[in-house]
Structures are given as structure tokens and as C-alpha cells.
Amino acid sequence: MRCNTAAHALHLLRWIPALGVASWLGFGCNDDSSNPTPEAPDPAGTWEHVYGDLPLLDASLPTGVSLRYLVLDADQTGSVHAQMLGTGGGAWCQDLIYFSTLDAGIVLQIYNDAGHVQHKLLFGFAVEGDSLRLGDGRGHNAVFAAREAVAAELDCPPIPVLRRVELPSYPALGTGLAFDGSALVFTREDPETLLDRVDPDTGTLLTPLTMPFPFTLVQAIEQESTFWTVCRCSPAVALRRDADGNELDQVDTALFPQPINIRAIAHDDENNVLWLHGLDASGPSRLLRVDSDADPNVLVRSTSLDLYLEAMTWYGGALWAVDSTAGRQALVEIDPEFGNVVRTFRSPDSDLALRAIGAAGHRLFLLARDPVADNVVLLEIAP
Secondary structure (H helix, E strand, O other), rough: OOOHHHHHHHHOOOOOOOOOOOHHHOOOOOOOOOOOOOOOOOOOEEEEEEEEOOOOHHHHHOOOEEEEEEEEOOOEEEEEEEEEEOOOOEEEEEEEEEEEOOOOEEEEEEOHHHHHHEEEEEEEEEEEEOOEEOOOOOOEEEEEEEOOOOOOOHHHOOEEEEEEEOOOOOOOOOOOOOEEHHHHHHHOOOOOOOOOOOOOOOOOEEEEOOOOOOEEEEEEEEEOOOEEEEOOOOOOEEEEEOOOOEEEEEEHHHHOOOOEEEEEEEEOOOOOEEEEEEOOOOOOOEEEEOOOOOOOOOEEEEEEEEEEEEEEEEEEEEEEEEOHHHHHEEEEEOOOOOEEEEEEEEOOOOOEEEEEEEEEOOOEEEEEEEEEEEEEEEEEEEE
């Protein structure tokens, strides 16, 4: 059986570029039953990166993240955990499988969000007490310390789904998901002058609303009666409109010291706070806290939050957003006081393209498109 395992390892390794680590690859079978083959070293554990670097492993991570943990479970599955380097933080995580060899080699097979093998990496390793040392055979080594668990802010658990329903309507790219007291509302893809309304209990489409302005995307709602929107024609401006499309208010970020192109809007009805997130032309993306009732509008706080948010909502005293930074699809919870990510959740389905997020009272929903099935789904989730 051990010989078969080694042969399987060699079969996988033929896909790995030569790394100058042949000294680790002494696979072979011991036919002398009086001298049984020793057990392979066991690297299983939760390991936090403490010092050293492995360029090969770093190159397997997307730009803008830094390796923090390797999780190697006893069943040879695991995960790699990295920290987003942009301001605001957050976690980036990917699954992996691994196997070790008798001569202290370890292969890490890292998967992408779609479940496809993205990288196969070979290292030498040694377990020394409460530390794990990895080397690439080229003079690069990294040391990891044993931990009980991954730090909560760097973990990416899957988010539980309570209910999933298919919708016959396609959302426009860039729309949010707002709740008007009885229905979840989003901008339809075609035509964009229609706002579709969905019963959150049944997933039934209700009578749509008409927003007589093309390219205007509903992002949030204030007091369940008026919509905060953004137009592709003027992305620096947030407009508040009633259900008939009449303009009631506007926030022009060009009047602030650091204007942004708005991508996501949320409104905290309890504290009457407008939140805007988007790209600052002079630097990273920013999160703006705005008093929109003041005349002129008052920028209460501007925080660097260098993430690519698709949509945002206010839920449970925090901001929740769909994040596509570094090519991932994740759900993040943002501390409104400090403007940093405190929790990261994986997409509930790697086949889905998450489009929007919205809260209806104490319930939270995701709107997503399934390009494989060519349909749209509404997910009720429980973070």
C-alpha cells in the first residue's frame, strides 16, 4: 500500500515544475519485511506564519494579500489563509489538499473558488516541537507556529443558507437590494427603468415600480419609503428619489475633500446615517459617513477601506457588503466605527456571481446570478 501511495505521489508530481529539490524525492518501496517502511512525518495542524518567506507560495496568492496561516487537517484537506494588505483588512482563504512523503516532502494542491486546482507546490518540511518549517530547496525557508485555531478575523467560514429561491428576473449590474417594508427591490437588467419587487417570504415577484431614468441603480432605501440611487452618468453623486422617480435630495461627493465614484450605498435608519463606498481617484477606495439631512451635506468621517465592494447594506448594527477584491466572492462585515473588516464569509456557492445584499428587518438576503444554470437566485442567509 505504501508503494502505491508513493506511485500516486510521483504521478501528481509530474505536473509540478522542477524545483531543485530532488534530494527530497527518494520515493521507493522497501521489500524487506524485516525492516518495515517508517511512517511519514505528520505535518497536520493549524500553523501561523511567524517568519521567513517562500516565494513559490507567495506567488500562488493574489496580489495584495499576505500569507498568515496554513491549516493542514488530519484527513489531508486544509486551507490557506491570508490577510488583505489594503486598508480595512479582511481575510482571503482557499481550500487545499496535501500529502507528505517518507523523506519529509509535502505537496500542497491549492484550489480556486470554482473548485479547480490552481497550484501544486512541493516543499521540504520538518516538524520541530510546536513549529513547522517549510523549505523550497532554493535557500528559502518559512517557519510556522502551532495554534489552536485561525484568528477569527482571518478565517473564512461558509455562510449558512436558510432558503434559496429562483427568480425569473435578472438584476442590473451594479444594483443594490433595498427593502420597502413589504418587498425587496432591485433594478432590473432590461429595461433598467423598472424596479423589481420580490416578496422575501415566498420569492414571488410583485408589481414592479417604474424609475423613469435609465442607468439609475437603486442602492438603498431610507425609512422604507425613498430610494438612494446612483446613476452611471454621474457616479460621484448619490440621489434620493421617491417611488415615482422624483428627486428629493442629493449628495455630491465632489464637494468633499476626497470625492469618490460611488459603487455601494447603505442607510442606517436608526441613526439616520448615509454610508457611501467607492473609488477615490487619488488613492484607495473610501468609506464615507454622511449627514445627508444637513444643508449643505456634512461629511462626518472618511475612512480608507481599500476593497472592491459590489453592494452594501446596514444590518445588525454593522455594514455588510459583497466584496470582489483579489478576484474572490466574499461577504464581509465592516465595523462602522473604525471602517475595518471584522469578519469574512465565503460565498455560499462557488458557481454564483454575487450581485447585491439587502436586509429586511432582522433577515439578510443575497441576490446572485448563476451563469451555469443561467438564472438568478435569492438567498436568505444567517451570518
